[in-house]
Amino acid sequence: MSLVQLSFVDQGEAEMPDVLEVGPHRGARRNGLPLAPRTRPDERPARRTLLDQIERLEGELSSLFVSTWPRKGFDFSVPSQGGPRMLALSELEALRDRLAERVEHARRSLSDRTYVEESHRARIEEMLLEPEKHKWVRIGNDDIGEPGCKHWHVRPRWGLLGYLMNWWRVRISSGCPLARGRS
Numbered sequence: 001m002s003l004v005q006l007s008f009v010d011q012g013e014a015e016m017p018d019v020l021e022v023g024p025h026r027g028a029r030r031n032g033l034p035l036a037p038r039t040r041p042d043e044r045p046a047r048r049t050l051l052d053q054i055e056r057l058e059g060e061l062s063s064l065f066v067s068t069w070p071r072k073g074f075d076f077s078v079p080s081q082g083g084p085r086m087l088a089l090s091e092l093e094a095l096r097d098r099l100a101e102r103v104e105h106a107r108r109s110l111s112d113r114t115y116v117e118e119s120h121r122a123r124i125e126e127m128l129l130e131p132e133k134h135k136w137v138r139i140g141n142d143d144i145g146e147p148g149c150k151h152w153h154v155r156p157r158w159g160l161l162g163y164l165m166n167w168w169r170v171r172i173s174s175g176c177p178l179a180r181g182r183s
Contacts, residue, residue: 043089050092057099064106070147071113074106117145124152131168149176 058078065076081087081095120143127134131154140151150173156162157169 046089047092050089050096053096054092054099057096057103060103061099061106064103064110068106068110068113071145073113074109076102076106078102113145117143120144127152127154127170131170132166135168149173 061076061078065074068074078099081091087095120139123134123137124139124144127137127139134154136154138151138153141148153171153173154168155171157167162168
């Protein structure tokens with residue numbers, strides 16, 4: 001048991017004890033080894049590092065989203081972890097890994113798409129310079145990553161006569177067709 005010395009104040013209130021003796025069940029050593037701590041090691045530095053990495057990856061993902069705008073076909077969603085709660089370290093690590101994979105996939109798909117769009121732009125320039133080498137080729141705005149309905153189409157000049165005489169030209173559409181009401 002423990003021995004406690006108390007000193008009393010005027011109105012019977014007890015002050016903090018001067019001496020507390022710890023019994024054999026508290027702080028005792030088993031086989032000369034200290035007892036294992038009851039609390040986990042401080043997770044704050046690891047948690048802060050993981051949260052900083054997640055913040056950086058989310059920033060990269062949002063900058064990739066902005067650089068792809070207004071193109072379609074890219075997936076930038078980040079799935080929920082099951083509602084608002086404090087994630088464990090293992091869950092934070094899994095979230096960081098999924099975000100890193102998502103950022104890498106978005107970078108790769110943006111790089112591939114940009115390569116295709118640049119090759120289409122180069123082909124448009126070649127079509128404008130030498131239309132007879134690109135007969136019947138049609139490239140639209142969606143092929144070069146721009147919004148709208150405009151397209152470049154290599155067609156024979158003056159129809160069948162131009163086809164037979166090898167007279168080709170590039171027709172550039174004026175954009176989206178006008179909406180028509182019911183007749």
